[in-house]
Amino acid sequence: MTSVTSVAPLTVLFVCTGNVHRSPLAERLLRARMPGVRAVSAGTFARPGAPMDTATRSVLEELGGDSAGFASTQLTAELVERSGLVLGLAREHREAAVRLAPLALRRTFxxxxxxxxxxxxxxxxxxxxxxxxxxxxxxxxxxxDPWGQGYDALKDCGRDLDVLVKELVRAISPMVCE
Structure with missing residues (x-):
């Protein structure tokens, strides 16, 4: 009888404030660019269960991402603890994640x-x-944060995140392919 070992995929958690624009864009762009990674997102002040913002959905789809099934999530210690890499979109988000799960410091940036x-x-x-x-x-x-700054600012944010996510794919590929 052959034993099969299953390795869980790397979980990357993106954190922003409302889980409305930045972290959903990053999550869904990473899912589109690197299917072998489990990408999730949360907000420090999210309204749990809220659907993706219509403008964010438009920007995401224009960049090749899929908004299906998205629901905003509040950042919790459990989410941080279960993630192999935690990425805040601002320093305040990184700090909030570490306050919730101090042992995650070495994998939170x-x-x-x-x-x-x-x-x-x-x-x-x-x-x-x-x-x-x-x-x-x-x-x-x-x-x-493009919040309240209009559609053009949101598009600029999406394009910036797309570039960053592509860099992230290159940076974490060795971790995923090990």
């Missing part, structure tokens, strides 16, 4: 921070490098 620190070594390498590189201004670690 902002998206831009992770991309800056991960040099092909995945989460462990990024965690080690975190304290060895010079600090950057907060704006360099954050994806600006």
């Amino acid at each position: 902002t998206l831009r921070e992770f991309l800056r620190l991960s040099d092909g070594t995945g989460v462990p390498g990024a965690a080690v490098r975190r304290g060895t590189l010079p600090a950057v201004p907060a704006a360099e670690d954050e994806v600006p």
